[in-house]
Amino acid sequence: MEVPKIYNPKEAEDKWYKYWLDKKFFRSQADRSKKPYTIVIPPPNVTGVLHMGHMLNNTIQDVLIRRARMLGYNACWVPGTDHASIATEAKVVKLLADKGIKKSDLSRDEFLKHAWDWKEKYGGIILEQLKKLGASCDWDRTRFTMEADLSEAVIDVFIDLYNKGEIYRGVRMVNWDPQGLTAVSDEEVIHKETNSKLVFVKYKIEGSNEFITVATTRPETIMGDTAVCVHPNDERYKHLKGKNILVPIVNRVVPVIYDDYIDLEFGTGALKVTPAHDINDYNLGIKHKLPVIDALTPDGKISEAAGAYVGMDRFACRKQIIKDLQEQGLVEKIEEIKNKVGYSERTDSVIEPKLSMQWFLKMDKVSKPALENVLNGEVKLIPEKFINTYKHWMENVHDWCISRQLWWGQRIPAWYDGKGNTVVCKTKQEAIKLLKSEDVKQDEDVLDTWFSSWLWPITVFDPKAIKNGWENANEDLKYYYPTNDLVTAPEILFFWVARMMIAGYEYTGQKPFSNVYLTGIVRDKQGRKMSKSLGNSPEPLELIEKYGADGVRVGMLLCSPAGNDLMFDESYCEQGRNFWNKIWNAFKLINGFEVAEVKQTAAQKTAIIWFENKLSEQLEIINDHYSKYRMSEALMATYKLVWDDFCAWYLEAIKPDFADGKALPIDKATYDATVSYLESLLKIIHPWMPFVTEEIWHLLKDRTEKDCIIVAEWPKPITNNFNLSKFFEIDQRTITTVRNFRQQKGISPKEKLELKALKEQNHYTTFYPLVEKLANTGSIELVNEKIENAYTFLSGGTEFYLVTGSLINKEDEKIRLTKEIDYNKGFLKSVQIKLSNEKFVANAKPELIALERKKQADAEAKIKALEAQLSTL
RNA sequence: GGGGGGUUAGCUCAGCUGGUUCAGAGCAUCUGCCUUACAAGCAGAGGGUCACUGGUUCGAACCCAGUACUCCCCACCA
Numbered sequence A: 001m002e003v004p005k006i007y008n009p010k011e012a013e014d015k016w017y018k019y020w021l022d023k024k025f026f027r028s029q030a031d032r033s034k035k036p037y038t039i040v041i042p043p044p045n046v047t048g049v050l051h052m053g054h055m056l057n058n059t060i061q062d063v064l065i066r067r068a069r070m071l072g073y074n075a076c077w078v079p080g081t082d083h084a085s086i087a088t089e090a091k092v093v094k095l096l097a098d099k100g101i102k103k104s105d106l107s108r109d110e111f112l113k114h115a116w117d118w119k120e121k122y123g124g125i126i127l128e129q130l131k132k133l134g135a136s137c138d139w140d141r142t143r144f145t146m147e148a149d150l151s152e153a154v155i156d157v158f159i160d161l162y163n164k165g166e167i168y169r170g171v172r173m174v175n176w177d178p179q180g181l182t183a184v185s186d187e188e189v190i191h192k193e194t195n196s197k198l199v200f201v202k203y204k205i206e207g208s209n210e211f212i213t214v215a216t217t218r219p220e221t222i223m224g225d226t227a228v229c230v231h232p233n234d235e236r237y238k239h240l241k242g243k244n245i246l247v248p249i250v251n252r253v254v255p256v257i258y259d260d261y262i263d264l265e266f267g268t269g270a271l272k273v274t275p276a277h278d279i280n281d282y283n284l285g286i287k288h289k290l291p292v293i294d295a296l297t298p299d300g301k302i303s304e305a306a307g308a309y310v311g312m313d314r315f316a317c318r319k320q321i322i323k324d325l326q327e328q329g330l331v332e333k334i335e336e337i338k339n340k341v342g343y344s345e346r347t348d349s350v351i352e353p354k355l356s357m358q359w360f361l362k363m364d365k366v367s368k369p370a371l372e373n374v375l376n377g378e379v380k381l382i383p384e385k386f387i388n389t390y391k392h393w394m395e396n397v398h399d400w401c402i403s404r405q406l407w408w409g410q411r412i413p414a415w416y417d418g419k420g421n422t423v424v425c426k427t428k429q430e431a432i433k434l435l436k437s438e439d440v441k442q443d444e445d446v447l448d449t450w451f452s453s454w455l456w457p458i459t460v461f462d463p464k465a466i467k468n469g470w471e472n473a474n475e476d477l478k479y480y481y482p483t484n485d486l487v488t489a490p491e492i493l494f495f496w497v498a499r500m501m502i503a504g505y506e507y508t509g510q511k512p513f514s515n516v517y518l519t520g521i522v523r524d525k526q527g528r529k530m531s532k533s534l535g536n537s538p539e540p541l542e543l544i545e546k547y548g549a550d551g552v553r554v555g556m557l558l559c560s561p562a563g564n565d566l567m568f569d570e571s572y573c574e575q576g577r578n579f580w581n582k583i584w585n586a587f588k589l590i591n592g593f594e595v596a597e598v599k600q601t602a603a604q605k606t607a608i609i610w611f612e613n614k615l616s617e618q619l620e621i622i623n624d625h626y627s628k629y630r631m632s633e634a635l636m637a638t639y640k641l642v643w644d645d646f647c648a649w650y651l652e653a654i655k656p657d658f659a660d661g662k663a664l665p666i667d668k669a670t671y672d673a674t675v676s677y678l679e680s681l682l683k684i685i686h687p688w689m690p691f692v693t694e695e696i697w698h699l700l701k702d703r704t705e706k707d708c709i710i711v712a713e714w715p716k717p718i719t720n721n722f723n724l725s726k727f728f729e730i731d732q733r734t735i736t737t738v739r740n741f742r743q744q745k746g747i748s749p750k751e752k753l754e755l756k757a758l759k760e761q762n763h764y765t766t767f768y769p770l771v772e773k774l775a776n777t778g779s780i781e782l783v784n785e786k787i788e789n790a791y792t793f794l795s796g797g798t799e800f801y802l803v804t805g806s807l808i809n810k811e812d813e814k815i816r817l818t819k820e821i822d823y824n825k826g827f828l829k830s831v832q833i834k835l836s837n838e839k840f841v842a843n844a845k846p847e848l849i850a851l852e853r854k855k856q857a858d859a860e861a862k863i864k865a866l867e868a869q870l871s872t873l
Numbered sequence B: 001g002g003g004g005g006g007u008u009a010g011c012u013c014a015g016c017u018g019g020u021u022c023a024g025a026g027c028a029u030c031u032g033c034c035u036u037a038c039a040a041g042c043a044g045a046g047g048g049u050c051a052c053u054g055g056u057u058c059g060a061a062c063c064c065a066g067u068a069c070u071c072c073c074c075a076c077c078a
Helices: A009-022 A052-070 A085-098 A108-122 A125-133 A148-163 A219-224 A235-240 A279-287 A314-327 A368-375 A386-395 A428-435 A475-480 A490-508 A540-558 A570-591 A602-627 A631-654 A668-685 A690-700 A723-745 A768-774 A810-836 A838-843 A846-872
Strands: A036-040 A074-078 A167-177 A182-184 A189-205 A211-216 A227-230 A244-246 A253-258 A270-273 A331-344 A352-361 A380-382 A414-416 A422-424 A483-488 A513-518 A755-758 A781-783 A791-795 A798-802
Touching: A009 A540, A009 A690, A036 A052, A036 A475, A052 A074, A052 A125, A052 A483, A052 A540, A085 A108, A125 A540, A148 A167, A148 A422, A167 A331, A182 A352, A189 A219, A189 A314, A211 A219, A211 A227, A211 A270, A219 A314, A227 A235, A227 A279, A270 A279, A279 A352, A314 A331, A368 A386, A368 A490, A380 A386, A386 A490, A414 A428, A422 A428, A483 A490, A490 A513, A540 A570, A540 A631, A540 A690, A570 A631, A570 A668, A570 A690, A602 A631, A602 A668, A602 A723, A602 A768, A631 A668, A631 A768, A668 A690, A723 A768, A723 A791, A723 A798, A791 A810, A791 A846, A810 A838, A810 A846
Parallel strands: A036 A074, A036 A483, A227 A253, A380 A513, A483 A513, A755 A781
Antiparallel strands: A167 A182, A167 A352, A189 A211, A189 A244, A189 A331, A227 A270, A244 A253, A414 A422, A755 A798, A791 A798
């Protein structure tokens, strides 16, 4: 069959993806007669567009799922998207703002309509992009975390946990995002080292000319001060007991309080206490019954309560107040310091600790099984190094603030009657009944996104399982759950992975997945995280355009050891592209063979025997890598098997000779063996490069409609005795030596050389036909006598002679042989030292000693042979 | 501040129970080849004080202690 000279990835990708969809190869349905293999996708944000992290993640998932499918599992990969409340709401707010619409001018329902419109329009983009990558998800199962029944499950969980007493509402210090105007969880705060000014401010002591100096990085909160605190043992301040202090600017009278929380060493040993704006101060305030003055508005401006600078932005105020204090002579000094300041992950604005009414989930009890089952290995983290981090986090876990001051998300099912009564229930009618009041209002807030996505592995299969209980779960959930592997980024180990485990144990009594494969972070060559803002991330779809999806998939995985960050560089994709090109060319060669009634050559016969061995050996190695989730190693082993073993050695060995400028025909046995090897290889490559393998699969033979490589059976090793493969390595070295000799002497590969071997040493001639073919020697003659004036070398204990008479320079040969003898003598000496060491002989394992003895004997024999050769010169 | 990694060839990384001719792989580099599958290629070659210092051991890239540099996670020190 005529095939194109170059493979066209774009054409093949579109064609085969569509074909796979048409034939429903991605579809999975519960089937008790087959073992399930399940992955649920970490749902990307609906606002998301494909980035390099997704590429890596989803390629790994696709490799795992495709291989499982070929191994005969009922492979099910469930896709979907996450509503991502903060990110999406921010996006929609911005979009409306661009149109001149303010969120505050809209009702909740109006805003949500805009949000849903946006979601319908753009929410599916990322899933479409995944298809370009070749992701073999069961698209019929696509879910969205805010679908009605998934949302209902979230509400059910809230109500259930509330009824169990695990959820409470309270005033707490939360991380307030003044730009997003919402509380965010501890995990959404990123602490960054920041250069700050530590301002030493003098506070006047009431009824005295004395001052007490406090150090602060946040002078704009001075108006919220309600005490000054010192250590009870601090000699410097003992005399202030019972005194009052005047807060600068506002001249409020506040007490001096004593608490051993104070660090005597830091600053001046005196702390201004601002209960509304610092968690420690808040705790001190509670302990010492201090009033709370909230000096800031939700959007980060100075509040009415502050009494000065009202309406000014917090950072502008910081500058102004320092200036004003300096003018009043109240600034003792200013130090430049580095401290950690919290920033919002979503909006990147400085987080403000703020007191507010929020809903919390108690974590101590519910998180226990999630910790235990990782420690006991029931759920495996890959790589294991994350177990320590995980343990540390789970043992020090704080209550989870689950409310968000947003509209996009699942609204908290709490109802208030305005008289201080609260009920938690699903509908307004119930609330009216329970509160015995017509005038009930639902909580304005929605739940944290992770409070819905922690149910993902359950609700994608059966959203009603929460309500109905595990015993009444549907067939899907019972069949597919617990899932097998979760592939995700270590950044969300706590955000999401830990919480899925919590929810899993709480609501199904089982783990949600058995293995958690944590990918690395994709970085650029300088080690910077790839991000849109830095502009250092290549556009994934452009990469696919350039190198083909197969090339990009391979490129991603070539540089991604498990759990390590990967320094991505486009050249890896180039390597990936070269790989599919190589495979295409190998196919082209085989495709061009002319089969005829000719005799099989000895080289062909032995090559077939050898490759069967090699293929089996490497297949076991590859399977082993997979079982340990060593993805890039499995890929590299595949790469070398194809490129080196198959193309460079096997195909070169069985390739027919040329005569009259035309390739000779090939016999049927060799052809069939070669095609079947190629088929096995294509299968092994398929998870990595699904498109090119499917294309070749169909060009190679006439196939029935459903005979696709995507559902072909994963090959099995034919033998488990790999001696042949080991023996051929010796012959490979012989071949390389001859080729090296040619290179040095400038002898063309086309020129036949005469190679002889010493008969008495000769034990293993099985692969001599391959040596003859690949080193282009005449048939290797076994001789009884050593040959003088030849290029002599030892390979596998046999002495070989390249008889090229005139080309041998005696002096050069002497130098070469002397060098080799020296090397072997040195080696022999090290072995002898080892063996003459009594302690070694006494302590080492017997096998090891035997091995060393053999090394000794071999080296001695080698030296003897080389010396004999030298003496003939 | 607490915890966890990492440091092996120019680059990205393997090296599993301390012992095989153990110092490896891929890429990059150099040399020679447009040999009718493939120059996105073929053949060959070079390249490392295993971060540093000490210890344990008959034997250390591997185990232990310390040092340096780096990355990540957690944390309420003004």
